[in-house]
Amino acid sequence: METLLAFIVGGLFASSIYLMLRKNLIRIIIGLILLSNAVNLLIFTMGRLTSANPPLIAEGANVAEAGIANPLPQALILTAIVIGFGLLAFALVLAYRSYMELNTVEVDELRLAEPPFPGENIKVAGDSVAEKKEVISSTGGESITSPGGKGGK
Amino acid sequence: MMTHLVVLPIIIPLVTAGLAVLTRKSGTLQRWLGVMGMIAQIIISVLLLWQVMDHGILATQMGNWAAPFGITLVADLLSAIMVVITAIMGFAVAVYSLADIDKTRESYGYYPLLHLLLMGVNGTFLTGDIFNMYVWFEVMLISSFVLLALGNEKTQMEGAIKYVIINIISSSFLLIGIALLYGMFGTLNMADLANKIAGSDSPGLVTAISMLFMVSFSIKAAMFPLFFWLPASYHTPPVAVSAIFAGLLTKVGVYTLLRFFTLIFIQDVAYTHHILLWAAGLTMLTGVLGAASQNEVRKILSFHIVSQIGYMVMGLALFTPLAIVGSVFYIVHHIIVKTNLFLVAGVASRLTGSFELSKMGGLWRHYPWLGALFLIPAFSLAGFPPLSGFWAKLTLIYAGLEIESYPIVIVALVVGLLTLFSMTKIWAAAFWSPMADDKIDISDFRKVITKWDLTLLVIPMVILAALTVTIGLYAQPFYEVSLEAAEQLLNPSIYINAVLGQ
Numbered sequence: 001m002e003t004l005l006a007f008i009v010g011g012l013f014a015s016s017i018y019l020m021l022r023k024n025l026i027r028i029i030i031g032l033i034l035l036s037n038a039v040n041l042l043i044f045t046m047g048r049l050t051s052a053n054p055p056l057i058a059e060g061a062n063v064a065e066a067g068i069a070n071p072l073p074q075a076l077i078l079t080a081i082v083i084g085f086g087l088l089a090f091a092l093v094l095a096y097r098s099y100m101e102l103n104t105v106e107v108d109e110l111r112l113a114e115p116p117f118p119g120e121n122i123k124v125a126g127d128s129v130a131e132k133k134e135v136i137s138s139t140g141g142e143s144i145t146s147p148g149g150k151g152g153k
Numbered sequence: 154m155m156t157h158l159v160v161l162p163i164i165i166p167l168v169t170a171g172l173a174v175l176t177r178k179s180g181t182l183q184r185w186l187g188v189m190g191m192i193a194q195i196i197i198s199v200l201l202l203w204q205v206m207d208h209g210i211l212a213t214q215m216g217n218w219a220a221p222f223g224i225t226l227v228a229d230l231l232s233a234i235m236v237v238i239t240a241i242m243g244f245a246v247a248v249y250s251l252a253d254i255d256k257t258r259e260s261y262g263y264y265p266l267l268h269l270l271l272m273g274v275n276g277t278f279l280t281g282d283i284f285n286m287y288v289w290f291e292v293m294l295i296s297s298f299v300l301l302a303l304g305n306e307k308t309q310m311e312g313a314i315k316y317v318i319i320n321i322i323s324s325s326f327l328l329i330g331i332a333l334l335y336g337m338f339g340t341l342n343m344a345d346l347a348n349k350i351a352g353s354d355s356p357g358l359v360t361a362i363s364m365l366f367m368v369s370f371s372i373k374a375a376m377f378p379l380f381f382w383l384p385a386s387y388h389t390p391p392v393a394v395s396a397i398f399a400g401l402l403t404k405v406g407v408y409t410l411l412r413f414f415t416l417i418f419i420q421d422v423a424y425t426h427h428i429l430l431w432a433a434g435l436t437m438l439t440g441v442l443g444a445a446s447q448n449e450v451r452k453i454l455s456f457h458i459v460s461q462i463g464y465m466v467m468g469l470a471l472f473t474p475l476a477i478v479g480s481v482f483y484i485v486h487h488i489i490v491k492t493n494l495f496l497v498a499g500v501a502s503r504l505t506g507s508f509e510l511s512k513m514g515g516l517w518r519h520y521p522w523l524g525a526l527f528l529i530p531a532f533s534l535a536g537f538p539p540l541s542g543f544w545a546k547l548t549l550i551y552a553g554l555e556i557e558s559y560p561i562v563i564v565a566l567v568v569g570l571l572t573l574f575s576m577t578k579i580w581a582a583a584f585w586s587p588m589a590d591d592k593i594d595i596s597d598f599r600k601v602i603t604k605w606d607l608t609l610l611v612i613p614m615v616i617l618a619a620l621t622v623t624i625g626l627y628a629q630p631f632y633e634v635s636l637e638a639a640e641q642l643l644n645p646s647i648y649i650n651a652v653l654g655q
Contacts, residue, residue: 020322025314028318029318032318032321032322035321035322035325036321036325039325039328039329039332042329042332042333043328043331043332043335045336046332046333046335046336047335047336048336072335073335076284076331076332076335079284079288080287080328083288083291086291086295087291087294087295087298087317087321087324088321090295090298090299090317091317091318091321094298094302094310094313094314094317095314097302097305097310098310098311098313098314101305101307101310102307102310102311107314110311110314110315111311112307112308112311113308113311113312113385113386113388113389114384114385
């Protein structure tokens, strides 16, 4: 059983890394989802798979009888699932918002905050061709950010 | 009461964050409650440091579950120092935020998030349980994600995407490492782990697992070759947010490296710390060269965070008592100086209307006091005597010479020189040279900022500059505390005994 799970975890890691190496933001996020599931499964496997009794303490006793399963890995996974869910939900919303703002999901085009050097031929997200030239010539995001970082929408 | 003191640095920001949510309708009340919360945090953390200096390591078991089973909170000297410095930075940035953060960001919950961020940072410093540390990391990360994206500007979205993705990957690495350690040793308590690893019969496997932790913490600390997310994102949010990130977040990564590679993973120091030494040298060099190639103040400062991380890790990698002293001293000095430089850059750009060096200028002529406030942290960063950075660098370089590790000493010295180069670049372009566009008159600050707002921006800068000068001129007491902290770090048995009570 452990061998089978080891292969599943390995497969999940492999596919998540493959997806995260893509240039499409949505695929990267799906990769992250697979990664966090792979890690959860890894914690589960590392807690040893046994067909022991449930970890319940009999009424009146203070200590459980021998031969019970270890409940801790499941508590850890539960925490990790909740945290992972929160992070990934945030990442998805962020991807959606940035698609609305920048009009692209290609990570190579995310160069507004790190503008390309003059001569580098890169399409910059969120800009028409005319604006793109301006960004390159000003060598900074100054046309986008107002001074002092103020000006939230 | 003494054991409660360990929990309070986590409780206070949580309570303040809750109060900030409740008072969100009244902006003024929310803001000043935030500042009061930070003051309370300073008082409590100084008390904690005092207690730890007096009584040694304080450990408390959450829910009264005995040590290896429950979650333990531990305050050793390093944790206590970090908590104090976090509270001071929190206070400085909270005051600065009063004038720097706009109404929109405030109404979307800037203040609660700032306090939750500090709660996560304090939790990471104080916990004695590796899984609990992962949870605190996430508390810190999710708050920082939102703070970074808050405001919805295009550049912020971009910076946030890169920051969020790389940090989720780094957390996954951490979790994999925790899972494997738990599978091998069946415990999550750091002290218990240290005990069991010392008696482990398969040190090779432990070294392999330690690499997972090293990668995860190196991403968070922005070490070579894993630092590229930092210069891509730290210059996008408002200055107050950049300043607290620059001061604290990467240093949390350095703290965890220090903790894990002095307490838990010391079974193969020759191998693990050798890797750290290479990474430290390359981090210093690439960071400072990156800074030299930039022309935007915040980007220059961001790259300098990377290069300075190298010095702190160098101390850990050399792994002699003196080197660890240097590392601890460097962290304290660097947090103060870096936050201050970002704050100064914020005011400079408010006055000149830009962060681009080519569009700044004339600040020395019209605002010499701002020049002085820039020079103190800038010279300290470069390592000029008698400022704090000089003692930090001196200790590290002396430690390197002591064990004849010459290449890293040479790198450290050259990087110090190059740091000075980029600081003079900012100085020459933004302060000395006249304004590039003569139509812009910057002699009257009232056009861009009210006097009250400017006072609020300047107060934290003055406090931090005074701290830098104090640490520089009265280095002895600070040095002695670092010495004691290093002694505790290099004798894991003290920590283990304090936690497990043997």
